[in-house]
Amino acid sequence: MRIRPISEVCIACGLCTVWCKVEHSESPNIYKSFRSGTPQTMSCVRVEQEGHLSLAVQCRHCDEPICVYACITGAMNKDRTTGLVTVDQLRCIGCGTCVLMCPNGAVHLHERAGRVAIKCDLCHIRGFPSCVEHCPNDALILEE
Amino acid sequence: MASDHFDYLIIGNSTAAIGAVEGIRSIDTARSVAVVALETEHTYSKPLITYYLAGKVDEHNIRYRPRDFYDKMNVTCRLGI
Numbered sequence: 001m002r003i004r005p006i007s008e009v010c011i012a013c014g015l016c017t018v019w020c021k022v023e024h025s026e027s028p029n030i031y032k033s034f035r036s037g038t039p040q041t042m043s044c045v046r047v048e049q050e051g052h053l054s055l056a057v058q059c060r061h062c063d064e065p066i067c068v069y070a071c072i073t074g075a076m077n078k079d080r081t082t083g084l085v086t087v088d089q090l091r092c093i094g095c096g097t098c099v100l101m102c103p104n105g106a107v108h109l110h111e112r113a114g115r116v117a118i119k120c121d122l123c124h125i126r127g128f129p130s131c132v133e134h135c136p137n138d139a140l141i142l143e144e
Numbered sequence: 145m146a147s148d149h150f151d152y153l154i155i156g157n158s159t160a161a162i163g164a165v166e167g168i169r170s171i172d173t174a175r176s177v178a179v180v181a182l183e184t185e186h187t188y189s190k191p192l193i194t195y196y197l198a199g200k201v202d203e204h205n206i207r208y209r210p211r212d213f214y215d216k217m218n219v220t221c222r223l224g225i
């Protein structure tokens with residue numbers, strides 16, 4: 001299961017980054033979420049734009065997860081049942097190997113949270129990715 | 145020990161061994177796998193030794209895989225031999 005961006009209809013509004021941040025913040029309130037939390041959370045999705053082309057980039061939850069293979073602590077893990085690639089931030093030491101290895105640039109270091117890796121978790125606690133649900137142009141699709 | 149028979153015998157218990165165990169189990173969950181190693185410790189991350197010495201990771205987090213890794217993978221583990 002992964003999120004597929006559709007560049008043809010993406011208008012780079014950035015709402016996916018907003019809702020990602022809201023979902024992973026301490027407050028579900030969109031106004032409060034940007035002020036709440038110590039440290040403030042980061043968005044796991046990034047909007048790439050060049051000329052008229054734009055698309056949202058997040059973890060592809062690869063079948064061959066190079067970030068998992070490269071992780072020196074075992075913090076990065078792929079669940080072979082669900083296909084979800086997750087990071088255990090309690091184990092992560094912020095070495096950045098996964099950031100370097102990810103071919104999509106979908107892993108980031110959250111400097112303000114003690115320098116740990118942060119990435120898309122498909123909102124598995126919520127049940128459905130918030131960015132997909134809130135994309136106003138259907139430019140993000142959850143696919144098997 | 146001498147009478148034991150295993151379909152796969154992995155010598156060593158570090159990153160390559162863990163990769164071998166996971167690789168084998170991804171395509172073969174039936175046949176027996178054994179890991180033998182000189183060291184007595186559960187598999188741990190070599191690069192984290194410096195972090196451990198500096199006190200940045202504890203004894204639990206230096207382990208490369210969860211404590212029940214070998215059980216979940218149905219692997220016979222003979223350490224310290």
